[in-house]
Amino acid sequence: DQQVKQNSPxxxxxxxxxxxxxxxxxxxxxxxxxxYKKYPAEGPTFLxxxxxxxxxxxxxxxxxxxxxxxxxLSLHIVPSQxxxxxxxxxxxxxxxxxxxxxxxxxxxLKVLA
Amino acid sequence: SQTIHQWPATxxxxxxxxxxxECTVEGTSNPNLYWYRQAAGRGLQLLFYSVGIGQISSEVxxxxxxxxxxxxxFILSSKKLLLSDSGFYLCAWRQGTxxxxxxxFGDGTRLSIL
Numbered sequence: 001d002q003q004v005k006q007n008s009p010x011x012x013x014x015x016x017x018x019x020x021x022x023x024x025x026x027x028x029x030x031x032x033x034x035x036y037k038k039y040p041a042e043g044p045t046f047l048x049x050x051x052x053x054x055x056x057x058x059x060x061x062x063x064x065x066x067x068x069x070x071x072x073l074s075l076h077i078v079p080s081q082x083x084x085x086x087x088x089x090x091x092x093x094x095x096x097x098x099x100x101x102x103x104x105x106x107x108x109l110k111v112l113a
Numbered sequence: 114s115q116t117i118h119q120w121p122a123t124x125x126x127x128x129x130x131x132x133x134x135e136c137t138v139e140g141t142s143n144p145n146l147y148w149y150r151q152a153a154g155r156g157l158q159l160l161f162y163s164v165g166i167g168q169i170s171s172e173v174x175x176x177x178x179x180x181x182x183x184x185x186x187f188i189l190s191s192k193k194l195l196l197s198d199s200g201f202y203l204c205a206w207r208q209g210t211x212x213x214x215x216x217x218f219g220d221g222t223r224l225s226i227l
Contacts, residue, residue: 006156032213043119043203043218044157051213089157099145099207100172101216105156 003027004092006104014112019077021107023090030092035064035075038087080111115140119204119219127227132191134222136204144206146187148179151201199226
């Protein structure tokens with residue numbers, strides 16, 4: 001049972017344009033969502049997060065949108081840069097003492113120069 | 114600042130051999146600690162997590178075990194490796210006491226079983 005889904009395994013975008021990465025979840029108890037960026041042979045790096053009490057969080061070129069009714073979140077990168085080429089994972093957690101995160105399968109973003 | 118160290122970076126082991134991967138965190142106390150595996154073309158699968166010394170929770174039945182002998186040390190072990198244990202193993206930590214906080218990952222260990 002995949003509680004967090006990233007249905008697009010890959011995405012190609014021209015440099016300077018917007019990249020939109022999508023993530024869907026099924027568990028309505030999730031209340032904290034994160035995006036991570038991963039380069040090959042490295043650990044994931046935390047990018048941005050959002051609490052379920054918000055519908056938008058922005059940090060520089062990165063914005064995360066949360067649509068709770070649709071159980072959908074997205075990451076917007078504007079403008080996209082070649083260095084953004086990586087695999088992006090979304091993750092979600094439900095309030096508990098363990099703070100376990102459920103990760104999606106990732107979307108490989110390629111930004112074309 | 115906090116840092117996480119994971120070693121070795123790569124490991125090639127024969128089937129049936131034992132395994133010990135180590136992870137240590139510096140600059141924080143009483144962290145939550147996690148072991149993940151990323152199989153080829155797959156997402157991150159949580160294997161074990163720990164909220165304190167000696168406390169281990171297992172997420173999936175498998176050939177591996179974990180231990181936390183010290184506050185900031187997390188060890189992943191196996192007595193006899195299987196071919197299916199190949200993958201990219203990641204250790205992560207998060208601050209254990211302040212509500213929603215992101216997990217922070219080490220650089221991982223690439224484990225190949227021959």
